[in-house]
Protein backbone atom coordinates (compact mmCIF):
# COMPACT_ATOMS: atom_id res chain seq x y z
CA UNK A 1 0.00 0.00 0.00
CA UNK A 2 1.43 3.41 -0.88
CA UNK A 3 -1.35 5.82 -0.04
CA UNK A 4 -0.36 9.49 0.20
CA UNK A 5 -1.86 11.64 2.94
CA UNK A 6 -1.43 15.39 2.86
CA UNK A 7 -2.65 16.69 6.23
CA UNK A 8 -3.41 20.36 6.90
CA UNK A 9 -0.24 21.62 5.24
CA UNK A 10 0.65 25.25 5.94
CA UNK A 11 3.69 26.57 4.05
CA UNK A 12 5.23 30.02 3.57
CA UNK A 13 8.17 31.82 1.97
CA UNK A 14 9.85 34.41 4.21
CA UNK A 15 6.81 34.51 6.45
CA UNK A 16 4.28 35.02 3.61
CA UNK A 17 1.81 32.13 3.66
CA UNK A 18 1.34 30.25 0.38
CA UNK A 19 -0.52 27.10 1.47
CA UNK A 20 -3.26 27.50 4.07
CA UNK A 21 -4.06 24.08 5.54
CA UNK A 22 -4.28 21.86 2.47
CA UNK A 23 -5.48 18.28 3.08
CA UNK A 24 -6.24 15.38 0.72
CA UNK A 25 -5.59 11.68 0.33
CA UNK A 26 -4.38 9.89 -2.81
CA UNK A 27 -5.28 6.18 -2.52
CA UNK A 28 -2.59 3.61 -3.27
CA UNK A 29 -2.09 3.23 -7.02
CA UNK A 30 -4.26 6.24 -7.89
CA UNK A 31 -3.29 9.09 -10.17
CA UNK A 32 -4.13 12.54 -8.77
CA UNK A 33 -3.81 15.87 -10.55
CA UNK A 34 -3.33 19.06 -8.55
CA UNK A 35 -4.92 21.69 -10.76
CA UNK A 36 -4.77 25.42 -10.17
CA UNK A 37 -3.94 28.73 -11.80
CA UNK A 38 -0.46 30.20 -11.78
CA UNK A 39 0.62 31.15 -8.26
CA UNK A 40 -1.96 28.97 -6.50
CA UNK A 41 0.76 27.00 -4.70
CA UNK A 42 0.95 23.80 -6.79
CA UNK A 43 4.75 23.66 -7.06
CA UNK A 44 5.11 24.55 -3.40
CA UNK A 45 2.83 21.65 -2.49
CA UNK A 46 4.92 19.31 -4.64
CA UNK A 47 8.10 20.59 -3.01
CA UNK A 48 6.62 20.00 0.44
CA UNK A 49 5.71 16.40 -0.50
CA UNK A 50 9.16 15.81 -2.03
CA UNK A 51 10.93 17.21 1.05
CA UNK A 52 12.38 20.25 -0.75
CA UNK A 53 10.38 22.75 1.32
CA UNK A 54 9.60 22.32 4.99
CA UNK A 55 5.98 23.05 5.96
CA UNK A 56 5.22 25.26 8.97
CA UNK A 57 2.36 23.00 10.01
CA UNK A 58 0.76 19.73 8.99
CA UNK A 59 2.09 16.34 7.97
CA UNK A 60 2.94 14.26 4.91
CA UNK A 61 2.43 10.52 5.24
CA UNK A 62 3.28 8.09 2.42
CA UNK A 63 2.95 4.31 2.55
CA UNK A 64 2.13 4.61 6.26
CA UNK A 65 5.36 6.47 7.06
CA UNK A 66 5.44 10.05 8.34
CA UNK A 67 7.78 11.96 6.01
CA UNK A 68 7.12 15.44 7.40
CA UNK A 69 5.47 16.47 10.63
CA UNK A 70 6.00 18.53 13.75
CA UNK A 71 9.19 16.69 14.71
CA UNK A 72 9.93 14.78 11.50
CA UNK A 73 11.63 15.89 8.29
CA UNK A 74 12.85 12.93 6.23
CA UNK A 75 15.43 14.14 3.67
CA UNK A 76 14.29 14.02 0.02
CA UNK A 77 16.57 11.13 -0.97
CA UNK A 78 15.12 8.92 1.80
CA UNK A 79 11.45 9.56 0.98
CA UNK A 80 11.15 6.91 -1.76
CA UNK A 81 9.62 9.51 -4.04
CA UNK A 82 10.43 9.77 -7.76
CA UNK A 83 10.31 13.19 -9.39
CA UNK A 84 9.66 13.90 -13.07
CA UNK A 85 10.56 17.56 -13.50
CA UNK A 86 9.14 20.02 -16.01
CA UNK A 87 12.12 19.90 -18.40
CA UNK A 88 12.90 16.15 -17.91
CA UNK A 89 16.37 17.26 -16.57
CA UNK A 90 18.38 14.46 -18.19
CA UNK A 91 22.16 14.31 -17.94
CA UNK A 92 23.22 15.51 -21.42
CA UNK A 93 26.50 13.53 -21.39
CA UNK A 94 24.81 10.18 -20.51
CA UNK A 95 22.91 7.99 -22.97
CA UNK A 96 19.33 6.78 -22.41
CA UNK A 97 20.42 3.60 -20.62
CA UNK A 98 22.80 5.44 -18.28
CA UNK A 99 20.22 8.16 -17.56
CA UNK A 100 17.67 5.53 -16.52
CA UNK A 101 20.28 3.49 -14.60
CA UNK A 102 21.16 6.64 -12.63
CA UNK A 103 17.93 6.15 -10.69
CA UNK A 104 19.23 2.83 -9.31
CA UNK A 105 21.75 2.15 -6.55
CA UNK A 106 25.28 1.91 -8.05
CA UNK A 107 25.54 -1.87 -7.70
CA UNK A 108 22.34 -2.43 -9.70
CA UNK A 109 23.14 -0.17 -12.64
CA UNK A 110 24.11 -3.01 -14.97
CA UNK A 111 21.25 -5.24 -13.91
CA UNK A 112 18.35 -6.63 -15.90
CA UNK A 113 16.23 -4.02 -14.11
CA UNK A 114 17.48 -1.34 -16.54
CA UNK A 115 16.37 -3.45 -19.53
CA UNK A 116 13.01 -3.99 -17.82
CA UNK A 117 12.63 -0.22 -17.40
CA UNK A 118 13.59 0.41 -21.04
CA UNK A 119 10.79 -1.96 -22.06
CA UNK A 120 8.38 -0.36 -19.60
CA UNK A 121 8.82 3.13 -21.02
CA UNK A 122 9.06 1.84 -24.63
CA UNK A 123 12.65 2.91 -25.30
CA UNK A 124 14.24 -0.48 -26.10
CA UNK A 125 16.37 0.06 -29.20
CA UNK A 126 17.11 3.67 -28.28
CA UNK A 127 19.22 2.89 -25.20
CA UNK A 128 22.44 4.29 -26.70
CA UNK A 129 20.95 7.56 -27.96
CA UNK A 130 22.07 10.74 -26.24
CA UNK A 131 19.36 13.10 -24.83
CA UNK A 132 20.04 15.59 -27.65
CA UNK A 133 19.03 12.90 -30.17
CA UNK A 134 15.59 12.32 -28.63
CA UNK A 135 12.19 13.90 -29.17
CA UNK A 136 10.57 15.81 -26.30
CA UNK A 137 8.23 12.87 -25.64
CA UNK A 138 11.10 10.37 -25.58
CA UNK A 139 13.02 12.56 -23.12
CA UNK A 140 10.01 12.48 -20.79
CA UNK A 141 9.86 8.72 -21.01
CA UNK A 142 13.54 8.56 -19.98
CA UNK A 143 12.78 10.84 -17.02
CA UNK A 144 9.85 8.60 -16.08
CA UNK A 145 12.02 5.47 -16.36
CA UNK A 146 14.64 7.07 -14.12
CA UNK A 147 11.99 8.11 -11.56
CA UNK A 148 10.46 4.59 -11.52
CA UNK A 149 13.82 2.77 -11.38
CA UNK A 150 14.11 2.49 -7.57
CA UNK A 151 10.43 1.41 -7.28
CA UNK A 152 9.33 4.52 -5.40
CA UNK A 153 6.21 4.66 -3.24
CA UNK A 154 5.12 7.77 -5.07
CA UNK A 155 5.92 9.61 -8.32
CA UNK A 156 5.52 13.39 -8.55
CA UNK A 157 5.21 15.01 -11.98
CA UNK A 158 5.72 18.77 -12.14
CA UNK A 159 3.98 20.19 -15.27
CA UNK A 160 5.86 17.57 -17.32
CA UNK A 161 4.08 18.18 -20.60
CA UNK A 162 3.94 21.96 -20.76
CA UNK A 163 7.00 22.29 -23.00
CA UNK A 164 5.78 19.73 -25.55
CA UNK A 165 4.13 20.61 -28.87
CA UNK A 166 0.35 20.37 -28.71
CA UNK A 167 0.48 17.59 -31.35
CA UNK A 168 2.79 15.46 -29.18
CA UNK A 169 1.22 16.24 -25.82
CA UNK A 170 -1.82 13.95 -26.06
CA UNK A 171 0.27 10.95 -27.05
CA UNK A 172 2.89 11.50 -24.33
CA UNK A 173 0.18 11.99 -21.69
CA UNK A 174 -1.40 8.67 -22.71
CA UNK A 175 1.96 6.85 -22.64
CA UNK A 176 2.88 8.23 -19.22
CA UNK A 177 -0.47 7.35 -17.66
CA UNK A 178 -0.32 3.87 -19.18
CA UNK A 179 3.13 3.25 -17.63
CA UNK A 180 2.05 4.57 -14.22
CA UNK A 181 -1.13 2.48 -14.25
CA UNK A 182 0.66 -0.68 -15.39
CA UNK A 183 3.06 -0.38 -12.44
CA UNK A 184 0.21 0.67 -10.06
CA UNK A 185 2.34 3.58 -8.92
CA UNK A 186 0.67 6.27 -6.81
CA UNK A 187 1.26 9.51 -8.69
CA UNK A 188 0.62 13.22 -8.27
CA UNK A 189 0.69 15.47 -11.31
CA UNK A 190 0.83 19.23 -10.95
CA UNK A 191 -0.72 21.16 -13.82
CA UNK A 192 -2.59 24.34 -14.72
CA UNK A 193 -4.08 22.58 -17.76
CA UNK A 194 -7.63 21.42 -17.08
CA UNK A 195 -7.71 19.07 -20.10
CA UNK A 196 -4.61 17.35 -18.79
CA UNK A 197 -6.07 16.96 -15.29
CA UNK A 198 -9.48 15.72 -16.49
CA UNK A 199 -8.11 13.30 -19.09
CA UNK A 200 -5.27 11.75 -17.07
CA UNK A 201 -6.24 11.65 -13.41
CA UNK A 202 -8.54 9.54 -11.21
CA UNK A 203 -8.77 12.43 -8.76
CA UNK A 204 -8.62 16.13 -9.45
CA UNK A 205 -7.56 18.39 -6.59
CA UNK A 206 -8.35 22.02 -7.38
CA UNK A 207 -6.22 24.65 -5.64
CA UNK A 208 -6.85 28.39 -5.58
CA UNK A 209 -4.79 30.86 -3.56
CA UNK A 210 -3.21 28.05 -1.55
CA UNK A 211 -6.55 26.58 -0.51
CA UNK A 212 -8.23 23.39 -1.62
CA UNK A 213 -11.34 24.36 -3.59
CA UNK A 214 -12.45 20.86 -4.54
CA UNK A 215 -11.26 17.25 -4.49
CA UNK A 216 -13.14 14.70 -6.57
CA UNK A 217 -13.20 12.48 -9.64
CA UNK A 218 -12.86 14.32 -12.98
CA UNK A 219 -16.59 13.93 -13.67
CA UNK A 220 -17.56 15.16 -10.17
CA UNK A 221 -15.39 18.24 -10.48
CA UNK A 222 -16.82 18.92 -13.93
CA UNK A 223 -20.49 18.17 -13.35
CA UNK A 224 -20.76 19.17 -9.67
CA UNK A 225 -18.32 22.05 -9.27
CA UNK A 226 -18.30 23.26 -5.68
CA UNK A 227 -18.30 26.92 -6.69
CA UNK A 228 -18.83 29.08 -9.78
CA UNK A 229 -15.07 29.72 -9.65
CA UNK A 230 -14.32 25.98 -10.02
CA UNK A 231 -16.88 25.74 -12.84
CA UNK A 232 -15.20 28.60 -14.73
CA UNK A 233 -11.69 27.30 -14.12
CA UNK A 234 -12.45 23.63 -14.92
CA UNK A 235 -14.17 23.44 -18.28
CA UNK A 236 -15.28 27.03 -18.70
CA UNK A 237 -18.72 28.31 -17.76
CA UNK A 238 -21.17 31.08 -18.39
CA UNK A 239 -22.13 32.59 -15.01
CA UNK A 240 -25.23 34.71 -14.63
CA UNK A 241 -27.02 36.41 -11.78
CA UNK A 242 -30.54 35.11 -11.33
CA UNK A 243 -33.54 34.85 -9.05
CA UNK A 244 -34.73 31.48 -7.77
CA UNK A 245 -38.43 30.65 -8.08
CA UNK A 246 -40.03 27.21 -7.69
CA UNK A 247 -37.24 25.17 -9.27
CA UNK A 248 -36.53 27.57 -12.11
CA UNK A 249 -34.37 30.66 -12.31
CA UNK A 250 -35.02 34.02 -13.93
CA UNK A 251 -31.94 35.47 -15.58
CA UNK A 252 -30.68 37.10 -18.80
CA UNK A 253 -31.46 33.82 -20.60
CA UNK A 254 -35.12 34.09 -19.57
CA UNK A 255 -36.80 31.64 -17.21
CA UNK A 256 -34.63 28.53 -17.31
CA UNK A 257 -34.60 25.14 -15.59
CA UNK A 258 -32.06 25.02 -12.75
CA UNK A 259 -30.98 22.76 -9.92
CA UNK A 260 -29.26 23.80 -6.71
CA UNK A 261 -25.60 22.82 -6.36
CA UNK A 262 -24.65 20.37 -3.59
CA UNK A 263 -24.57 22.21 -0.24
CA UNK A 264 -26.54 25.23 -1.53
CA UNK A 265 -30.15 26.17 -1.02
CA UNK A 266 -32.45 29.04 -1.93
CA UNK A 267 -36.00 30.19 -1.21
CA UNK A 268 -38.30 31.81 -3.72
CA UNK A 269 -37.05 35.28 -4.55
CA UNK A 270 -33.48 34.61 -3.39
CA UNK A 271 -30.60 35.79 -5.57
CA UNK A 272 -28.57 32.93 -7.03
CA UNK A 273 -25.52 32.61 -9.22
CA UNK A 274 -26.16 30.35 -12.21
CA UNK A 275 -23.61 28.26 -14.04
CA UNK A 276 -24.22 27.05 -17.60
CA UNK A 277 -21.63 25.15 -19.63
CA UNK A 278 -21.05 26.74 -23.07
CA UNK A 279 -21.68 23.33 -24.71
CA UNK A 280 -25.11 23.20 -23.06
CA UNK A 281 -26.29 26.32 -24.88
CA UNK A 282 -28.11 25.75 -28.15
CA UNK A 283 -28.87 28.24 -30.87
CA UNK A 284 -32.08 28.41 -32.88
CA UNK A 285 -35.39 26.91 -31.82
CA UNK A 286 -38.63 28.65 -30.94
CA UNK A 287 -38.17 29.21 -27.17
CA UNK A 288 -34.78 30.87 -27.00
CA UNK A 289 -33.82 34.35 -25.84
CA UNK A 290 -32.80 36.70 -28.70
CA UNK A 291 -29.06 37.43 -28.78
CA UNK A 292 -26.69 39.14 -31.18
CA UNK A 293 -23.71 37.21 -32.57
CA UNK A 294 -20.58 39.18 -31.86
CA UNK A 295 -17.92 36.68 -33.01
CA UNK A 296 -17.63 33.11 -34.32
CA UNK A 297 -14.54 30.97 -33.78
CA UNK A 298 -14.92 27.98 -36.09
CA UNK A 299 -12.93 24.82 -35.22
CA UNK A 300 -14.37 22.33 -37.72
CA UNK A 301 -15.89 19.87 -35.22
CA UNK A 302 -17.52 22.73 -33.32
CA UNK A 303 -17.54 26.50 -33.00
CA UNK A 304 -17.52 29.00 -30.14
CA UNK A 305 -20.14 31.66 -30.76
CA UNK A 306 -19.79 34.79 -28.66
CA UNK A 307 -23.16 36.42 -27.99
CA UNK A 308 -24.42 39.72 -26.63
CA UNK A 309 -27.53 39.30 -24.52
CA UNK A 310 -29.82 42.23 -23.65
CA UNK A 311 -29.18 43.35 -20.08
CA UNK A 312 -25.74 41.72 -19.80
CA UNK A 313 -22.56 43.78 -19.86
CA UNK A 314 -20.20 40.92 -20.71
CA UNK A 315 -20.83 38.64 -23.70
CA UNK A 316 -21.33 34.90 -23.22
CA UNK A 317 -19.91 31.96 -25.20
CA UNK A 318 -21.93 29.10 -26.65
CA UNK A 319 -20.06 26.04 -27.97
CA UNK A 320 -22.10 24.52 -30.77
CA UNK A 321 -21.61 21.51 -33.04
CA UNK A 322 -20.94 22.63 -36.61
CA UNK A 323 -21.55 26.36 -36.45
CA UNK A 324 -20.25 27.03 -39.98
CA UNK A 325 -23.45 28.89 -40.93
CA UNK A 326 -23.53 31.28 -37.94
CA UNK A 327 -22.52 34.81 -38.98
CA UNK A 328 -21.40 37.79 -36.90
CA UNK A 329 -24.16 40.43 -36.38
CA UNK A 330 -26.92 37.85 -36.94
CA UNK A 331 -29.72 37.64 -34.40
CA UNK A 332 -30.12 34.13 -32.95
CA UNK A 333 -32.20 32.56 -30.22
CA UNK A 334 -30.20 30.98 -27.38
CA UNK A 335 -31.38 28.49 -24.78
CA UNK A 336 -29.77 26.03 -22.34
CA UNK A 337 -30.36 22.37 -23.16
CA UNK A 338 -29.77 21.26 -19.56
CA UNK A 339 -30.73 22.71 -16.20
CA UNK A 340 -28.30 25.37 -14.99
CA UNK A 341 -26.49 24.80 -11.69
CA UNK A 342 -27.52 27.35 -9.06
CA UNK A 343 -25.37 28.59 -6.16
CA UNK A 344 -26.64 30.67 -3.30
CA UNK A 345 -24.87 33.99 -3.63
CA UNK A 346 -22.05 34.65 -1.21
CA UNK A 347 -19.17 37.07 -1.54
CA UNK A 348 -15.56 35.82 -1.46
CA UNK A 349 -12.93 34.24 -3.70
CA UNK A 350 -15.30 31.49 -4.89
CA UNK A 351 -17.35 34.04 -6.84
CA UNK A 352 -14.44 35.94 -8.35
CA UNK A 353 -13.21 35.29 -11.88
CA UNK A 354 -10.40 32.75 -12.22
CA UNK A 355 -6.99 34.29 -12.75
CA UNK A 356 -4.40 32.61 -14.95
Ligand SMILES: Nc1ncnc2c1ncn2[C@@H]1O[C@H](COP(=O)(O)OP(=O)(O)OP(=O)(O)O)[C@@H](O)[C@H]1O
Pocket residue numbers: 013014018036037038039040041042043044045192
Ligand atom coordinates in the same frame (compact mmCIF):
# COMPACT_ATOMS: atom_id res chain seq x y z
N1 LIG B 1 11.23 30.63 -3.67
C1 LIG B 1 10.20 31.47 -3.45
N2 LIG B 1 10.35 32.56 -2.67
C2 LIG B 1 9.32 33.40 -2.44
N3 LIG B 1 8.08 33.24 -2.94
C3 LIG B 1 7.87 32.17 -3.72
C4 LIG B 1 8.92 31.23 -4.03
N4 LIG B 1 8.41 30.27 -4.84
C5 LIG B 1 7.10 30.59 -5.04
N5 LIG B 1 6.78 31.72 -4.37
C6 LIG B 1 5.44 32.37 -4.33
O1 LIG B 1 4.52 31.44 -3.78
C7 LIG B 1 3.27 31.49 -4.45
C8 LIG B 1 2.94 30.10 -5.00
O2 LIG B 1 3.92 29.75 -5.95
P1 LIG B 1 3.97 28.31 -6.64
O3 LIG B 1 5.17 28.28 -7.53
O4 LIG B 1 3.84 27.26 -5.60
O5 LIG B 1 2.62 28.36 -7.50
P2 LIG B 1 2.21 27.51 -8.77
O6 LIG B 1 0.76 27.25 -8.62
O7 LIG B 1 3.10 26.32 -8.90
O8 LIG B 1 2.47 28.51 -9.95
P3 LIG B 1 2.96 28.23 -11.47
O9 LIG B 1 1.87 27.44 -12.12
O10 LIG B 1 3.11 29.61 -12.03
O11 LIG B 1 4.26 27.48 -11.37
C9 LIG B 1 3.41 32.54 -5.53
O12 LIG B 1 2.87 33.72 -5.04
C10 LIG B 1 4.91 32.69 -5.72
O13 LIG B 1 5.27 33.98 -6.11
